[in-house]
Structures are given as structure tokens and as C-alpha cells.
Amino acid sequence: xxxxxxxxxxxxxxxxxxxxxxxxxxxxxxxxxxxxxxxxxxxxxxxxxxxxxxxxxxxxxxxxxxxxxxxxxxxxxxxxxxxxxxxxxxxxxxxxxxxxxxxxxxxxxxxxxxxxxxxxxxxxxxxxxxxxxxxxxxxxxxxxxxxxxxxxxxxxxxxxxxxxxxxxxxxxxxxxxxxxxxxxxxxxxxxxxxxxxxxxxxxxxxxxxxxxxxxxxxxxxxxxxxxxxxxxxxxxxxxxxxxxxxxxxxxxxxxxxxxxxxxxxxxxxxxxxxxxxxxxxxxxxxxxxxxxxxxxxxxxxxxxxxxxxxxxxxxxxxxxxxxxxxxxxxxxxxxxxxxxxxxxxxxxxxxxxxxxxxxxxxxxxxxxxxxxxxxxxxxxxxxxxxxxxxxxxxxxxxxxxxxxxxxxxxxxxxxxxxxxxxxxxxxxxxxxxxxxxxxxx
Ligand SMILES: Cc1ncc(COP(=O)(O)O)c(C=O)c1O
Numbered sequence: 017x018x019x020x021x022x023x024x025x026x027x028x029x030x031x032x033x034x035x036x037x038x039x040x041x042x043x044x045x046x047x048x049x050x051x052x053x054x055x056x057x058x059x060x061x062x063x064x065x066x067x068x069x070x071x072x073x074x075x076x077x078x079x080x081x082x083x084x085x086x087x088x089x090x091x092x093x094x095x096x097x098x099x100x101x102x103x104x105x106x107x108x109x110x111x112x113x114x115x116x117x118x119x120x121x122x123x124x125x126x127x128x129x130x131x132x133x134x135x136x137x138x139x140x141x142x143x144x145x146x147x148x149x150x151x152x153x154x155x156x157x158x159x160x161x162x163x164x165x166x167x168x169x170x171x172x173x174x175x176x177x178x179x180x181x182x183x184x185x186x187x188x189x190x191x192x193x194x195x196x197x198x199x200x201x202x203x204x205x206x207x208x209x210x211x212x213x214x215x216x217x218x219x220x221x222x223x224x225x226x227x228x229x230x231x232x233x234x235x236x237x238x239x240x241x242x243x244x245x246x247x248x249x250x251x252x253x254x255x256x257x258x259x260x261x262x263x264x265x266x267x268x269x270x271x272x273x274x275x276x277x278x279x280x281x282x283x284x285x286x287x288x289x290x291x292x293x294x295x296x297x298x299x300x301x302x303x304x305x306x307x308x309x310x311x312x313x314x315x316x317x318x319x320x321x322x323x324x325x326x327x328x329x330x331x332x333x334x335x336x337x338x339x340x341x342x343x344x345x346x347x348x349x350x351x352x353x354x355x356x357x358x359x360x361x362x363x364x365x366x367x368x369x370x371x372x373x374x375x376x377x378x379x380x381x382x383x384x385x386x387x388x389x390x391x392x393x394x395x396x397x398x399x400x401x402x403x404x405x406x407x408x409x410x411x412x413x414x415x416x417x418x419x420x421x422x423x424x425x426x427x428x429x430x431x432x433x434x435x436x437x438x439x440x441x442x443x444x445x446x447x448x449x450x451x452x453x454x455x456x457x
Contacts, residue, residue, distance in 0.1 A: 022035065023053065024365040029364075030363060031240060031361060031366055031403050031427070034053045036432055037048070038322060038323055038363040040399045042323045044434070045425055045427055046440070047323050047342055047424075048240055048341070048343035048437070050321075050322055050407065050411065050424055050425070051323060052090075054427060054428050055282075056318060057316055057408075061315060063283055064286060064309060065078050065284070067282075068232065068286060068290070068307060071158060071326070072290040072304075073205065075304065078309055079099065079309050080092075080099045080100070080310075081313075081315075082101050082104075082312070083104060083410075084312030084313050084315065084410055084413060085410075086413055087111065088111055088115035089165055089437035091112045091117045092115050094221075095116070099122065100122065100308075101121070101241055102122070104126045105126065105133065109136060109140065110120035110136075119141045119142050119143065121143055122143050123144045123310075128147045131159075134155060138167065140301030144170060146170045146171070146172075146222045147171055148171075148263070151207055154211055156169070165215070166216070167194070167216055169216050169217065169218055170221055171210060171221055173245060174194065174196060175245070176241065177234060179226035179229040179234040179265065179445065194235055195223065198245050207252075208253070221259075222261035223238055223263055225265060227313060228265070228267045229265045232284065236265075238248060239262055239293055243297065243302070246300075246302055250302050257302075259306045259308055260307055260308070260448045261310065263310050264310040264312050265311075266282060266314040268314050270359065272359075273357060293307060302308060312410075313409040315409075316408035316409050317406050317407075317409035318406045318408065320406065321405055321407060322403070323402070324341035325337050325399060326340070326342040326400045327341065327342060329397070336374075336375050338375050339374045340379060341377070341378065342379060343387065344380045345382065345384070345385045346378070346415060346417065348404070350410060351388065352385065352386065357388065357407065358388045358405065359404070360401050362394050362403075363403040368394035371394055372392070373389070374391060376391065380418055380421070394420070417441075420446050422445075423438075
């Protein structure tokens with residue numbers, strides 16, 4: 017399976033992750049179940065940190081993009097591995113702080129942070145805020161003046177780099193709700209604007225060119241453009257940027273359509289980035305900025321597996337065969353959103369030949385509630401445990417209670433033990449915030 021993860025087939029022919037038999041996990045915790053491999057998460061943070069250490073003199077930081085999977089345990093892991101984190105909402109910030117994550121190592125993003133979120137960030141003494149609108153800079157500056165504090169900020173820049181990925185997850189092309197374009201001059205306008213604010217310290221620039229990107233050249237090009245912009249800012253505004261935050265976006269393996277990257281490949285992305293930044297800094301005679309990267313998917317994506325129990329099997333002659341599972345778009349909406357592809361395996365029958373192609377459907381009242389289309393599997397019967405691989409990123413974090421289904425439990429596995437990191441919901445949780453107004457009673 018994957019050299020970095022502990023995913024393997026055990027002697028019983030079952031899927032094993034973190035030393036735990038998937039069938040045992042399904043029996044103990046029930047399904048659907050999110051399973052996270054702790055070693056994988058740690059090894060990915062370590063490889064990025066090592067790359068910055070060895071290629072950039074350690075002048076940088078790995079910020080785990082917590083939108084990929086936010087819960088208290090993952091912030092605890094990030095902290096213990098020496099990573100910072102990025103958050104994009106009050107909820108993610110609260111979760112990180114509640115987990116004891118140091119506020120000064122947190123970056124806050126968002127194209128439309130609410131005033132409450134900004135107040136919360138300031139009162140928490142968050143390290144950095146990445147400002148993404150003129151009005152946000154106004155509001156933040158006013159809030160800081162009122163409190164008598166200064167806030168370090170970065171500006172989100174749109175460097176105009178096109179990454180070859182799904183259009184919904186491209187964020188740095190000129191038509192984007194994120195950032196300020198270098199090409200059309202709004203980046204300069206925003207720079208001038210922020211520099212006019214007496215309580216904001218502009219310490220650097222951020223960009224994020226998209227997600228699930230494999231082309232090393234896309235990242236190098238983004239770094240190249242950002243360094244050009246940093247040199248331009250130095251000559252235009254006499255400001256030397258301290259930080260270049262290049263975002264996340266490193267791709268992962270979902271199916272055989274994707275390359276299977278090893279640690280050295282991820283190291284290679286970082287080395288290429290560091291080399292480019294150093295070369296451009298020398299060429300343009302600017303200081304080498306501290307490098308920040310924000311990988312999310314590549315840290316937790318392949319660390320995650322979702323276990324399901326198969327239910328109804330419906331063979332429509334000449335059309336397709338559906339196997340329905342006890343999950344669906346409420347716990348993994350990525351097929352419905354982006355037609356994302358996944359590898360599905362029969363967790364209790366890993367060595368059996370795949371004799372058929374089936375479509376894995378969820379249990380929601382929605383025809384588009386699909387997990388994977390036409391995936392090769394052995395014969396599947398009601399009660400069999402299926403595992404969908406590489407579900408660690410943007411599954412739990414995008415889950416909902418659609419159809420009032422429970423958001424599944426999440427467990428962290430390591431060396432044969434499994435610990436709950438997100439508890440099972442109950443019917444009581446489902447109605448916890450419901451209120452019947454008196455007049456309806
Ligand atoms: C600003 C920002 N940083 C980091 C990320 C993480 O990207 P990925 O999970 O692809 O590494 C995202 C994802 O959308 C993002 O918008």
C-alpha cells in the first residue's frame with residue numbers, strides 16, 4: 017500500500033491500519049467510522065520540517081491547514097511535532113485554543129472573517145491574520161487601535177498561477193474570491209492601504225494556488241512570482257517582507273489516476289521551493305523571507321480511512337450495480353461536490369480477486385449521494401465491511417447532519433491501539449439546538 021502509512025494486509029487477509037484490524041475496529045466502534053493513522057500524520061509533518069531545515073536553514077515553519085481535519089487531537093499532534101496551524105473560522109480557532117495550541121503560532125485566513133471572529137482572534141492574541149479585503153483591514157485596524165494593540169498581518173496575494181486541478185479548488189486565478197491580483201494592480205492598492213494603518217504591521221505575503229496539485233513547477237512558479245512581488249514591494253514601498261507563506265496544495269494518492277508519492281517526493285516539492293526562493297532573493301537583492309507552507313490534505317489525507325458496513329445491494333441489469341453503505345454524503349460529500357474519486361476495498365477480504373465493478377451509494381435521500389463510481393471489488397454481501405482509503409482530508413471537516421444522520425466517530429490508531437478523538441453523536445446531539453417556539457406548542 018503506502019510506504020508512509022501503516023496501512024497493510026494482515027495475516028487474516030484483513031485491512032490493517034496503525035496495527036489495528038479494520039474488522040475489529042468496525043466491531044468495537046461501529047460504522048461508519050473515520051480512522052486516522054497517527055504515524056502517518058506525524059511523518060508528513062516531519063518530512064516537511066526536515067526539508068525546511070535542510071534546504072532553508074530552518075528559516076520557516078509548517079502550518080498545518082486545519083480545515084482539512086480539525087479536532088482537538090490533531091492540534092495536539094501538530095503542536096507536539098513543532099508545527100503551527102492555520103485556521104479559517106472562529107470555530108477552528110476555538111478548537112485549537114481549547115486543545116492548548118499556542119495562539120502565537122496560529123495564522124488566521126478567510127475572505128470574509130466576521131467582526132466577531134476578528135475580535136476573538138485579537139483577544140486570543142493570535143500570531144498572524146491574513147487580510148483579504150480593504151474593509152477587513154479598516155475594521156481590524158480600528159479594533160486594534162481601540163484595544164491599544166498592534167497586529168501582525170499578511171496580505172493574501174493572487175499570483176495568477178494556474179494549477180492543473182479541479183476548477184472548484186483553484187483559488188489563485190484572476191477570477192477568485194480570494195486575494196489581490198498582482199496583475200491588475202489591486203495587490204499594490206491593498207499594500208498601500210494596509211501600510212496606511214497605524215495599528216497593523218505588514219510582515220509578509222501569502223498565496224495559495226489550489227489543491228491536489230502534483231506539478232512541482234506550479235509551486236516553483238508561484239514562489240517565483242511572489243518573490244518578484246516581494247522585490248517590487250521593497251522598491252515601491254520600502255518594505256522588506258519577513259514572511260512568504262506559499263500556502264498548501266500538495267497532492268495525494270486517491271486512485272491509480274494519481275501518482276503515489278513517497279516522503280522524498282514531498283521533500284522534493286519543498287527543496288524546489290526553497291531553491292527557487294533563495295535564487296530569486298539573491299538575484300533580486302532582497303532578504304530571504306521566512307518560509308511558511310500550509311499543507312492540509314497531504315498531512316492527513318492518506319492517514320484516513322473510512323469504514324462502512326455494506327447494506328442493500330441492487331444490481332440493475334445492463335446499467336450498474338449499487339452497493340449501499342451506512343454512510344454517504346453527510347460524512348463524505350466530496351463525490352457530490354467535485355466527483356472526487358476514491359479507492360474502495362473489502363476490508364475483510366483483501367486478497368480476493370476483484371470480480372465486479374460496483375457503485376458505492378450512501379444512505380441519504382438524494383440520487384447524487386454517491387461515494388465512488390464503478391470501483392473494482394470482490395463479491396460483496398450485506399454486512400461486509402468496506403473501507404474507503406485516503407479519506408482523512410475534507411471528509412469529517414465537511415460532514416453535516418444531512419437527513420439528521422450522525423456525524424461518525426473518529427479514532428486515532430497507533431501501534432495496535434485505537435483511541436476515540438471525536439465521539440459518536442447521539443439522537444440527543446441531533447436535537448440539542450432545536451427549539452419549538454411556544455406558539456407552536
Ligand atoms: C489558504 C489555504 N491554505 C492551505 C490550504 C490547504 O490546502 P491543501 O489541503 O490542499 O494542502 C487551503 C485549502 O484550501 C487554503 O485555502
